[in-house]
Amino acid sequence: MRIDSLILRTAVRLVLPLTLLFAVYAAIKGHNGPGGGFIAGLITAVGLCTYRMAFGQRAFFRLLPTHPRWLVFAGLSVAAGVAVIPLLRGDPLLRSGSTTLHLGGEGLHLVSAMAFDLGVLLVVVGVAIGMITRLGEELDP
Amino acid sequence: MVGVPEATDHNGAVISVAPTFVLVAIGAPVVAGLATLLMPRGRTALRVLLATCGPLASLLFLGAHLWRYGVASNEEGTTAIEWVPSVHLDLGFLVDGLATFFALLVAGVGVLIVLYARAYFGDDGPSLARFFPTLGFFTSSMLGVVLADHLLLTVLFWEATSVSSFFLIGWDREDDNAVKQAMQAFVTTGLGGLSLLGGVLLLGDATDTWRWSELVAGAAGIGSGGTVVAAFILIFIGAASKSAQWPFHYWLPGAMLAPTPVSAFLHSATMVKAGVFLLGRLLPVFGLLSIWLPVVVAFGAVTMLLGAVLALRQHDLKLIFAYTTVSQLGLFTCMYGLGGAANGHGGAAIDWDLSQIASHALYKAPLFLVAGALAHRVGARRLPELFGLWRRRVPGARLLVVVLLAAGYALAGGPGTVNFVAKELFFGAVHHAAGSHPLLVVVAVMAVLTAMCNVAIAVRLTATVFGWRTGVDDEGIEPVIESHVHDRWGSLLWLPAAGLVALQYVGGLVPPLWNSAFRRIEVNANDVAFADGLPWLWEPFLHPGVPLAMSVAAIVLGVALGCSSRWRGEVADVHDRIYPASYRLVLRRGHRAFHMFQTGRLRNYLVLMFSMLLLSISWAAWIDPSMLRLPDGVAPFESLTGLLLGAVVCAAAIALPLVTERVVRVMVLGASGFAVVGLYLVYQAPDLALTQLMFEIISVILFLLVLRLLPRLDRRPRISPVPRLVFAALIGITIGWMTLLAGHAAEQRNGDAASLGEFFEEHSLEGSELTNGRGGEGRNIVNVILVDFRGFDTLGEITVLATAALGVWSMLPGRRRHEDDQGDASGQATPVVEVGS
Numbered sequence: 009m010r011i012d013s014l015i016l017r018t019a020v021r022l023v024l025p026l027t028l029l030f031a032v033y034a035a036i037k038g039h040n041g042p043g044g045g046f047i048a049g050l051i052t053a054v055g056l057c058t059y060r061m062a063f064g065q066r067a068f069f070r071l072l073p074t075h076p077r078w079l080v081f082a083g084l085s086v087a088a089g090v091a092v093i094p095l096l097r098g099d100p101l102l103r104s105g106s107t108t109l110h111l112g113g114e115g116l117h118l119v120s121a122m123a124f125d126l127g128v129l130l131v132v133v134g135v136a137i138g139m140i141t142r143l144g145e146e147l148d149p
Numbered sequence: 150m151v152g153v154p155e156a157t158d159h160n161g162a163v164i165s166v167a168p169t170f171v172l173v174a175i176g177a178p179v180v181a182g183l184a185t186l187l188m189p190r191g192r193t194a195l196r197v198l199l200a201t202c203g204p205l206a207s208l209l210f211l212g213a214h215l216w217r218y219g220v221a222s223n224e225e226g227t228t229a230i231e232w233v234p235s236v237h238l239d240l241g242f243l244v245d246g247l248a249t250f251f252a253l254l255v256a257g258v259g260v261l262i263v264l265y266a267r268a269y270f271g272d273d274g275p276s277l278a279r280f281f282p283t284l285g286f287f288t289s290s291m292l293g294v295v296l297a298d299h300l301l302l303t304v305l306f307w308e309a310t311s312v313s314s315f316f317l318i319g320w321d322r323e324d325d326n327a328v329k330q331a332m333q334a335f336v337t338t339g340l341g342g343l344s345l346l347g348g349v350l351l352l353g354d355a356t357d358t359w360r361w362s363e364l365v366a367g368a369a370g371i372g373s374g375g376t377v378v379a380a381f382i383l384i385f386i387g388a389a390s391k392s393a394q395w396p397f398h399y400w401l402p403g404a405m406l407a408p409t410p411v412s413a414f415l416h417s418a419t420m421v422k423a424g425v426f427l428l429g430r431l432l433p434v435f436g437l438l439s440i441w442l443p444v445v446v447a448f449g450a451v452t453m454l455l456g457a458v459l460a461l462r463q464h465d466l467k468l469i470f471a472y473t474t475v476s477q478l479g480l481f482t483c484m485y486g487l488g489g490a491a492n493g494h495g496g497a498a499i500d501w502d503l504s505q506i507a508s509h510a511l512y513k514a515p516l517f518l519v520a521g522a523l524a525h526r527v528g529a530r531r532l533p534e535l536f537g538l539w540r541r542r543v544p545g546a547r548l549l550v551v552v553l554l555a556a557g558y559a560l561a562g563g564p565g566t567v568n569f570v571a572k573e574l575f576f577g578a579v580h581h582a583a584g585s586h587p588l589l590v591v592v593a594v595m596a597v598l599t600a601m602c603n604v605a606i607a608v609r610l611t612a613t614v615f616g617w618r619t620g621v622d623d624e625g626i627e628p629v630i631e632s633h634v635h636d637r638w639g640s641l642l643w644l645p646a647a648g649l650v651a652l653q654y655v656g657g658l659v660p661p662l663w664n665s666a667f668r669r670i671e672v673n674a675n676d677v678a679f680a681d682g683l684p685w686l687w688e689p690f691l692h693p694g695v696p697l698a699m700s701v702a703a704i705v706l707g708v709a710l711g712c713s714s715r716w717r718g719e720v721a722d723v724h725d726r727i728y729p730a731s732y733r734l735v736l737r738r739g740h741r742a743f744h745m746f747q748t749g750r751l752r753n754y755l756v757l758m759f760s761m762l763l764l765s766i767s768w769a770a771w772i773d774p775s776m777l778r779l780p781d782g783v784a785p786f787e788s789l790t791g792l793l794l795g796a797v798v799c800a801a802a803i804a805l806p807l808v809t810e811r812v813v814r815v816m817v818l819g820a821s822g823f824a825v826v827g828l829y830l831v832y833q834a835p836d837l838a839l840t841q842l843m844f845e846i847i848s849v850i851l852f853l854l855v856l857r858l859l860p861r862l863d864r865r866p867r868i869s870p871v872p873r874l875v876f877a878a879l880i881g882i883t884i885g886w887m888t889l890l891a892g893h894a895a896e897q898r899n900g901d902a903a904s905l906g907e908f909f910e911e912h913s914l915e916g917s918e919l920t921n922g923r924g925g926e927g928r929n930i931v932n933v934i935l936v937d938f939r940g941f942d943t944l945g946e947i948t949v950l951a952t953a954a955l956g957v958w959s960m961l962p963g964r965r966r967h968e969d970d971q972g973d974a975s976g977q978a979t980p981v982v983e984v985g986s
Contacts, residue, residue, distance in 0.1 A: 034839075038706050039927035042836045044935060050843030057850060068857060078466055080951045102940040120928045121936040124943075128936070131947040135954040136847050142957055143854040 010064045020062040027055030035129055037121075045125030049132025056133075057140050065145065076138035083130025090124040167214060168229030169888030171242045174210040174252065175292045178203035178259060182701040186278065190908020192848075193277060195266045200281040205287055211252050220246045220670050224851030226298035236301070237359035243298035246670035247429045250503045251295035251422065258418035258514055259288045261645035265518055266410040268641035269525060270949040278841040280320075284414070287313035291419045294718030295426050298360050300349040307391070307423065311338045314420050318407040333728045334400040335799060341390025341397065345427075351376055365433045366720035373438055381435045384427070385444060392424025392478045399724045402450075402471040409521025412467060416474045417514035425478060425506060428485040432673075436489045436497065446592060452479025454595045457602035461609075461710075462720045464532045464621060465518040467604060470513065476599055477509050483592065484575055488673065490582035490589070496675025498582035504667050504683065511653045512559035513566060515646035519553040519717030524641040537616025550614050552646050559653045561607035561707065562600060562700070567656035567663065569700070571684045572600060576696035577676060578882055598701050604707020607715075609860065612711070621714045660685055759880045766883055791831045797824040802881070806874070811859070814854040836931045909934060 031051040034043030060068040094103040102124075109116040181203030221227075221244050222648045230240040242248075263284065270276045290313055293306030312335070317329025353359045355376040355662040358367060371377055388394075393401035401421060405412055411534065428445065435441050456476030463469045463766075488499035522532040526541050539550055562572040579596055583589040609937070656663035664682030674680055678692075689697050710716070770776045786792065801821035808814055822845040829838035894905050913925045913933040925933030935943050 025421070038929060038932045039936075040929055042839060042929065044836065044840075044929065044932035046935065047836070047843060050455055050847060054843055054846050056914055057847070079952055084947060084951055085946060087944055089318045091940070102937075102944070104926070104937055104940075105986065117926070121927070121933075121940065122924070124936050124940060125932070128943060131951055135950045137958050138954050140847075140850055140854065143851070145860065146961060147854065147857055 013062070016058075016062045020059050024055050024059050027051060027058075028063050031055070031129075035125065036122075038125060039119055041066065045128035046132055049129040050136065052129070052133045053136035053140075056137055060144070065141070068141065072137070076134040076141070079130050079134030080138065081134075083127045083132075083134060084128070086130065087124050087127030090120055090127065093120075153586070167218060168227050168242060170210045170214040171227075171244060171296055172229055172240070173258070174207040174214070175289055175296060176286035177206035177210070178256075178292070179282075180285070181206070182282040182288075185281045185285075190278075191396055193267070193976070196277060196281065197263065199283065201260055201263045202693075203285050204256045204263065207288070208253065208260060211249065211256060212246065215249055215253075215669075216726030218244075220249055224362050224366040231393050237299065237353060238301045238305075239299055241298040241302065241360060242296045243360075243362050244296060246503065246672050247426065248295050250507070250667075251426050253290050254418050254422075254507065254510055255288060255291045255295065256738060258414060258510060258649075259284075260647065261514070262414045264407075264411050264641045265413070265521075265645045269408065269410050269521055269637060280410075283313060283316045284411075287317060287414075287419070288412050291423065294423050298362055300353055300359050303361075303427075304342065304346050304349055306386070308339070308342050309506045310391075310420060310423060311335055313344055313765045314338070314415060315402075317415065318404045321406070322412060324406065330400075330403040330406045334404045336732075337397055337728065338391050338399040341387045343387075344383045344390070345387025346381045348385075348387060351383065353379035355380060359429055361434075368437070370815075371437075372435065373930045377435075378438065378440055381431070381438060381440065382444070383523050384431065385448075388424035388427040388431075389448060389482070391427070392421050392446050392482065393452070394424070394479060394482055395455055396724055396727065398452055398456065398475045398663055399722065399727055402468055402722065404724070404726075405465075405467045405471050409467070409517060409524070409590065411513050412471075413517035413521070416471065417517060418510045421474065422506065422510075423480055425481045425485070427480060429502065432485050432488045432499075437840075440491070442486055442489040442586070445489070446483050446589070447486075449479045449482030449484070449486050450592045450595050452476070453483055453599050455479070456600040458716075459714055459722055461556075461602045461605055462718065464530070464719050466523065466530045467517065467533075469532075470516045470520060474513060474604065476512070476602070479510075480575060481506060483596075485577065486842050487578045487589075489580045491585050497673065498578040498675070499673045500574050500578060500676045500679045501667070501671050501682070502673050504567065504663070505574055506606070507667070508559075508567040508571040508653065508656075511656075512556045512566075515552060515556040515650040516560065518646035518649075519549050519556065519643070522549050522646070523553070525642060532613050532621040536613055536621065538614045540616055540701065542820070545643075549643055552643055553614070554611055555654070556646070556650045557607040557610045559650065561604040561704070563607075563704075565657045565686060566653045567683065568653065569657060570660070570689075572700055572703075573689055573696045574679065576699045577678070578692075580699070581676070593699065597699050597706075600700070601707040601710060604704050605711035608708055608711025610714040621717065656683065658686060697934040715722035726925065734941050756876070759785060759876070762880060763883055766887060768964075776890060780890060783889070783893065788831055791828060794824045797821070798828070806870075806877075811856045812853065815849060815856065819849045836929065853896065909938070912938075921956070935963070 031048040034051060035045055035048035036043075036046065038044035056068070056072065059071065091102045094105070095101060104119055104121045104124075106117065106119040109118055181199055181201075184629050185196045185199050188199060225245070226241050226243040229242060232239050244252075253803050263281070266280055266284070267277065272952075287310060290306045292307035294303060294310060297303040297306055315331050315335035317326045317938065318334050321327045356367070356371055358363065358364050364371070366803075392396040401416065404415065442700070453476050456472045456474070456479055459473030460476060463472060484499060484502055484505065488497045488502075490498045520530060523535065523538075523546070526545055526549065527535070527538065529535055529538075538546055559566040559568045562568045576596060579589060579593045583593055609619070609621060611617075611625065613621045660683040668682055671682075674682075678684075689700075784823070798821045801817050801824065804817050805814060805821075808817060823840065826841045826845065829835075829841060891905070909930050913930045914928055915926075925937040927933040927937070
């Protein structure tokens with residue numbers, strides 16, 4: 009499933025960093041503005057898929073040297089961890105906590121739900137990329 | 150973690166118990182067992198020593214507890230650690246006489262079994278390495294069962310004994326039959342465990358007490374309502390299945406495929422005694438129910454006689470002892486059943502029950518141990534093969550025969566053993582109870598017949614090993630005597646058995662010793678004749694009565710039967726067919742039911758799922774007709790752009806079934822999706838629009854990929870399009886309507902109607918008393934809903950996603966790892982996915 013096109017390759021080279029940057033922005037901004045882990049994950053996946061279309065399987069593996077299942081594993085672990093930690097304090101499952109980080113200037117308000125969102129992001133990226141690359145391999149090994 | 154135990158007061162009355170002692174006693178065997186895994190390979194001696202420490206520690210701690218705190222009355226429980234108080238489950242223990250006795254029995258026999266196992270398994274390192282942790286697990290669970298005070302804790306440990314005994318019975322993993330029998334035992338006792346759980350829940354719910362101690366204390370007020378009777382019946386089924394009562398007794402002889410140490414442990418002192426123990430626990434609780442006496446006595450008596458008759462007609466030593474165990478368990482059940490009857494002197498017809506149970510363990514364990522030792526040393530376990538063993542020159546065999554016959558004499562209940570008095574006690578109880586319940590005369594006769602069978606078995610055993618004419622001999626089958634090489638542990642094959650059986654004679658010949666040990670823990674001593682404990686050997690003969698007459702009759706008849714040639718051949722138990730038959734039935738019906746739903750066609754699954762959805766929603770609408778009204782505040786013609794986009798979505802949906810090419814279908818589906826993106830934008834939901842956009846891209850890519858892998862669609866569906874269209878339209882309309890309702894759902898609270906949207910708008914950043922003062926601490930409502938309000942759903946959803954990905958990866962195994970070795974990837978089968986259209 010590779011599209012051999014110089015224009016696409018050049019464009020992707022420029023667009024992919026921007027896409028990933030936008031995904032990071034969406035993930036961090038998500039709790040207060042448009043965005044969130046799910047969207048960020050999808051954006052990342054779309055970006056990576058385009059890269060794979062432009063450069064092919066091998067280049068893609070160089071970009072992402074592990075099997076996507078490790079992303080899924082990590083994401084689920086993070087999400088489950090965030091869900092379980094409140095139990096240790098005697099709170100109900102998934103009770104969120106928050107803290108404000110002062111790095112000079114305006115304080116950065118961190119909510120534990122953001123870590124949960126990160127887990128969601130990783131799972132979404134892993135699943136989407138994993139399925140697409142796997143099915144793509146089936147078509148042109 | 151543990152409260153300071155209160156000491157006894159000066160009168161010696163028991164005040165409390167020390168939970169630490171009990172916790173250590175329960176935990177020690179499994180901890181020591183697991184610790185043996187850390188021992189280096191080959192250091193068997195070290196391993197055995199460590200494994201012995203487990204039950205030994207239990208024994209010592211329980212002994213110390215008994216010495217320091219004495220025996221609690223059965224109304225005093227204690228809580229060591231609060232575990233899950235909300236479901237009435239704490240680590241609470243009840244160390245009364247019954248529990249102390251059983252715990253000491255389990256731990257004591259446990260020590261001997263560990264030592265015996267060393268001799269039995271020989272230097273077989275791997276086998277021993279696997280054995281000790283499993284045995285430790287089992288011992289600990291068993292100790293837990295007898296010491297637990299909380300009803301649910303009992304059930305928990307009860308199940309643990311089922312699980313661990315499954316491993317022990319199916320020890321020989323290569324032997325299919327052993328594994329099958331282990332399954333049979335597990336399923337039977339496991340189902341009994343479920344019944345026990347049901348009974349316990351009913352009982353706890355009906356009485357609102359979740360501890361045995363409180364139940365005993367409030368036994369008078371328990372009443373005899375339907376729930377209590379149902380609870381009793383369910384709990385009794387649990388106890389009966391564990392204690393191998395008819396008709397569940399089939400699992401016990403089947404479990405004889407286990408290695409002998411396991412059989413000896415499970416069937417003399419532990420597993421099967423759990424049911425007997427439970428009956429002992431229940432007696433003060435349910436003993437006054439009118440249903441107690443008939444039910445418990447009937448099942449016990451039937452099992453007792455059936456087991457004895459079947460035991461007489463076996464030739465394999467282990468099977469003989471297995472069926473005598475069944476018989477004896479029936480007797481114990483009967484014994485506790487009689488506890489619900491009066492003995493005519495103002496007490497219950499039950500005396501020194503713990504002595505009777507101890508007596509059984511003290512001869513049954515040696516019998517099993519010797520049977521295993523004979524198989525080990527002589528290579529023979531069947532009666533015909535053992536014919537004339539005494540005269541053969543097999544090293545060490547005579548010693549085993551002496552122990553076997555000593556234990557056999559105890560089995561017969563010969564004078565001079567504890568078991569003789571135990572039989573007297575039981576006969577006495579039946580005799581007394583029969584005074585008030587004439588029907589129990591039948592049970593008395595059955596008891597005599599049972600004792601007769603036991604005597605006959607002992608007689609036949611003796612005649613066989615000495616090679617007398619009345620012994621069992623199959624016309625000179627010369628057994629193959631394997632000569633085993635023995636190490637210095639060899640004496641452990643007979644020492645534990647000899648030690649245990651010696652206690653039978655010590656207790657029988659010098660009863661004061663026995664009494665001094667048991668007086669403190671026996672609760673049921675009602676008959677004046679036995680008020681001081683077991684009598685001296687001659688006392689029954691000085692004051693002869695009906696019980697002695699029954700004993701004499703049993704012995705005379707038994708000797709006659711043993712010498713005669715009647716009932717000599719082997720028979721199979723007809724009940725052995727129960728389990729295989731029900732197993733096959735379940736498999737066959739289950740197979741049919743499975744194929745009814747699992748057709749392997751996606752279309753059928755979808756129809757099933759959507760039908761259920763339609764049904765449940767229609768049902769809801771039938772209950773609450775307001776669901777059919779258009780909710781307030783719906784303004785369908787508010788925005789022209791919205792209308793147009795909606796029209797695009799509808800058009801795409803209608804076009805979908807009309808096009809035949811799959812790729813075009815995907816495109817059409819994509820068009821509808823992108824129109825929805827536009828809708829989100831129109832109604833100012835940038836978040837959703839972005840998500841939907843990304844999702845549409847990904848899903849179109851995925852669809853195109855999958856479709857290229859699918860076989861060509863050349864087969865037309867058999868069902869005509871009209872019903873499918875109607876069904877699809879119904880689903881679409883229903884789900885659309887539900888979405889509309891959900892969007893306008895309002896919650897009536899304190900008179901203010903707030904729609905869900907307003908609620909989340911209010912609470913996504915800061916909380917109010919509606920949300921226990923907590924908000925989502927975020928301004929993006931959608932995201933806050935996802936990760937906070939409905940975080941649990943999201944967790945579930947990403948798990949589903951991950952599972953789906955796992956499915957793709959496992960159904961289409963990756964080729965990446967083949968890249969290095971350049972294996973031929975073309976050999977892989979193309980996956981076949983069948984989809985309905």
